Amino acid sequence: MGLPQAKLTATEARLAALAMPVQAGWTRPLREAALARVQQMGLPGRRDEYWRFTRPDELNSAAPVPAGVRPPAENATFEELDRVRIVFVDGVFDPEASDDPAQAGLEISRLAEAEGQDLSWAADLYGTLEARGQTPVPRPLAALNTAFATDGVLIRATGRVGKPVNLVYRHCDETSDAILHHVIRVESGADLTVLETGPAAARFNKVMEVDVADGGAFHHVRSQGRDHDRRAATHIFARLGEESIFKSFTLTMNGALTRNEVVIELVGDEGVAHVAGACMGDGAFHHDDTVFITHDAVNCESRQVFKKVLRKGATGVFQGKILVKEGAQKTDGYQISQSLLLDEEANFLAKPELEIYADDVACSHGSTSGAIDEDALFYLRSRGVPKAEAQDMMVLSFLAEAIEEIESEAVRDEVSASLAAWLERHRR
Amino acid sequence: MLEIKNLRASLEEEDKEILKGVNLSVGAGEVHAIMGPNGSGKSTLSYVLSGKGGYEVTEGAATLNGVDLLAMEAEERAAAGLFLAFQYPVEIPGVGNMTFLRTAVNAQRKARGQEEMDAATFLKEVRAKAKELKIDAEMLKRPVNMGFSGGEKKRNEILQMAMLEPKMCILDETDSGLDVDAMKLVSDGVNALRAPDRGFLVITHYQRLLDHIVPDVVHIMANGRIIKSGGADLALEVEHNGYADILAEVA
Numbered sequence: 179m180g181l182p183q184a185k186l187t188a189t190e191a192r193l194a195a196l197a198m199p200v201q202a203g204w205t206r207p208l209r210e211a212a213l214a215r216v217q218q219m220g221l222p223g224r225r226d227e228y229w230r231f232t233r234p235d236e237l238n239s240a241a242p243v244p245a246g247v248r249p250p251a252e253n254a255t256f257e258e259l260d261r262v263r264i265v266f267v268d269g270v271f272d273p274e275a276s277d278d279p280a281q282a283g284l285e286i287s288r289l290a291e292a293e294g295q296d297l298s299w300a301a302d303l304y305g306t307l308e309a310r311g312q313t314p315v316p317r318p319l320a321a322l323n324t325a326f327a328t329d330g331v332l333i334r335a336t337g338r339v340g341k342p343v344n345l346v347y348r349h350c351d352e353t354s355d356a357i358l359h360h361v362i363r364v365e366s367g368a369d370l371t372v373l374e375t376g377p378a379a380a381r382f383n384k385v386m387e388v389d390v391a392d393g394g395a396f397h398h399v400r401s402q403g404r405d406h407d408r409r410a411a412t413h414i415f416a417r418l419g420e421e422s423i424f425k426s427f428t429l430t431m432n433g434a435l436t437r438n439e440v441v442i443e444l445v446g447d448e449g450v451a452h453v454a455g456a457c458m459g460d461g462a463f464h465h466d467d468t469v470f471i472t473h474d475a476v477n478c479e480s481r482q483v484f485k486k487v488l489r490k491g492a493t494g495v496f497q498g499k500i501l502v503k504e505g506a507q508k509t510d511g512y513q514i515s516q517s518l519l520l521d522e523e524a525n526f527l528a529k530p531e532l533e534i535y536a537d538d539v540a541c542s543h544g545s546t547s548g549a550i551d552e553d554a555l556f557y558l559r560s561r562g563v564p565k566a567e568a569q570d571m572m573v574l575s576f577l578a579e580a581i582e583e584i585e586s587e588a589v590r591d592e593v594s595a596s597l598a599a600w601l602e603r604h605r606r
Numbered sequence: 607m608l609e610i611k612n613l614r615a616s617l618e619e620e621d622k623e624i625l626k627g628v629n630l631s632v633g634a635g636e637v638h639a640i641m642g643p644n645g646s647g648k649s650t651l652s653y654v655l656s657g658k659g660g661y662e663v664t665e666g667a668a669t670l671n672g673v674d675l676l677a678m679e680a681e682e683r684a685a686a687g688l689f690l691a692f693q694y695p696v697e698i699p700g701v702g703n704m705t706f707l708r709t710a711v712n713a714q715r716k717a718r719g720q721e722e723m724d725a726a727t728f729l730k731e732v733r734a735k736a737k738e739l740k741i742d743a744e745m746l747k748r749p750v751n752m753g754f755s756g757g758e759k760k761r762n763e764i765l766q767m768a769m770l771e772p773k774m775c776i777l778d779e780t781d782s783g784l785d786v787d788a789m790k791l792v793s794d795g796v797n798a799l800r801a802p803d804r805g806f807l808v809i810t811h812y813q814r815l816l817d818h819i820v821p822d823v824v825h826i827m828a829n830g831r832i833i834k835s836g837g838a839d840l841a842l843e844v845e846h847n848g849y850a851d852i853l854a855e856v857a
Contacts, residue, residue, distance in 0.1 A: 554698055556680060557696045560657070560681075562710045562713045563706075563713050564713060
């Protein structure tokens with residue numbers, strides 16, 4: 179059965195505006211396969227159950243919607259940390275602004291330059307995890323990314339990498355339309371931290387495929403930009419080997435439309451996957467976290483901790499699923515999504531799901547929305563803290579459980595400081 | 607110092623009058639105790655004075671050193687020198703005890719037109735005061751009241767009081783949940799803060815706190831009013847005979 183006409187038309191219009199950036203090289207067949215996936219699935223529409231709470235139109239449209247550009251100083255998260263910066267300006271690598279990535283245990287290549295090189299490890303991965311992540315739910319924006327990505331990084335960690343790799347995204351062009359695809363392989367026993375910062379583009383489509391081998395550890399923290407009119411669709415696809423660790427945290431402070439999808443497969447015994455997010459939405463803001471974690475091995479642990487603070491008409495969405503396959507015994511799955519609604523105009527829509535086919539598991543989920551705790555607010559004010567400042571403290575308090583998921587104290591402090599500074603700037 | 611005249615207040619949601627004409631005057635340097643049976647309005651009085659939401663003042667006045675308390679927001683009352691030590695201090699995860707306290711100290715200083723206290727001076731002062739109150743330095747690093755025992759929470763209240771140096775301190779059943787040793791520590795902290803220009807209003811159920819914090823005046827509150835006032839002996843009388851005789855006396 180073919181696609182409905184409206185979806186077919188929208189998909190064709192979007193694809194017509196894009197050109198495959200490479201003619202030859204090892205990614206070409208992988209890109210063509212991804213294009214075929216997009217054509218088969220069609221781009222998402224509001225009628226798709228998986229997009230019920232979020233309108234994908236501005237992520238699909240043939241032309242990007244303009245976004246305001248704010249000074250880069252507004253997004254200075256992680257500046258105090260010793261890190262290796264890889265800078266992209268409107269989706270294009272900027273060698274002048276980037277650091278030399280050379281350090282022990284780390285191999286980094288640019289996707290745009292690597293097509294002609296022999297990078298068999300990356301060739302085995304590019305588009306592979308994305309393709310696996312297309313079932314049971316189609317993710318056509320990710321397949322579109324695989325087909326048309328203009329740049330990105332291929333990172334291979336072979337040992338303990340000392341400094342975090344910071345992917346810095348700057349947004350300068352009012353109508354930039356960036357498509358970045360990163361492939362990351364953490365080898366057995368290796369340890370890598372990747373930080374991401376910045377608004378990236380007026381419209382941003384990003385895919386990160388992460389393969390963590392047995393005993394490897396991958397830590398990921400991103401602080402998304404605060405250009406108010408920015409649109410972004412991001413995907414993380416991860417596959418975890420035995421006794422491996424995957425931890426990802428995202429801080430979002432505004433942005434007109436953000437859809438962050440995380441798809442994780444625990445395929446080796448005793449793997450650990452934690453995904454967390456804290457977001458602060460103010461005004462015309464729509465933020466969607468969609469997470470799908472599959473337990474397909476014994477004795478694995480997964481945690482999803484998502485907290486959203488919303489005000490002045492902002493909307494937050496959480497769709498989270500834990501799928502425990504037959505035989506994935508001793509699974510420990512935890513999922514919590516909570517929102518703090520600072521006024522009556524804010525909305526929170528949640529769809530928590532558990533699907534379990536093993537009989538010896540401990541899985542729990544919960545989702546709540548609530549207003550600010552007036553007793554706690556009074557406590558702070560009774561000590562002389564002005565109401566607006568006290569409210570900010572309550573917001574920080576509410577988001578703390580998600581921020582606590584960040585393992586590194588230094589990174590955690592940077593995220594908290596960044597959030598506190600944002601709140602101060604946007605104080606009512 | 608603190609002047610309360612014919613104060614009447616109701617619970618907003620229930621339209622139920624709790625305070626039914628409270629008259630009270632606490633002079634500088636004085637310690638007054640308020641005792642009374644459950645539901646007599648003691649805690650409500652402390653909340654209404656410190657500006658908690660949910661109460662409507664229908665009549666009367668309350669001033670601190672001539673300043674109209676009831677016209678101010680909660681934080682302005684604090685800056686004017688009012689402090690309420692809570693019966694049940696709330697736990698606030700994710701907000702560091704020290705960060706909160708420094709924010710409060712500097713917010714009050716700013717409101718009074720004073721220069722803000724720098725981090726080093728604050729740290730030095732808070733450490734010295736914590737040591738006097740036998741508060742572990744590790745406790746200061748924790749989020750506000752998180753994981754504190756009942757006694758630790760009350761000591762933390764007194765530490766806040768010591769740092770904020772208020773003019774008028776209200777202690778709302780500070781003795782509840784304290785063992786004998788903790789009560790001694792908290793009382794010593796309060797006594798150390800007694801000063802000629804500072805007043806105290808100690809709300810309590812029992813005489814035992816008043817063994818440590820000896821009051822100048824004891825008031826008995828019932829049914830939203832002060833029904834009897836006297837010296838420290840009045841608390842002993844309550845301890846021996848309960849409230850029944852006093853209630854019968856004024857009935």
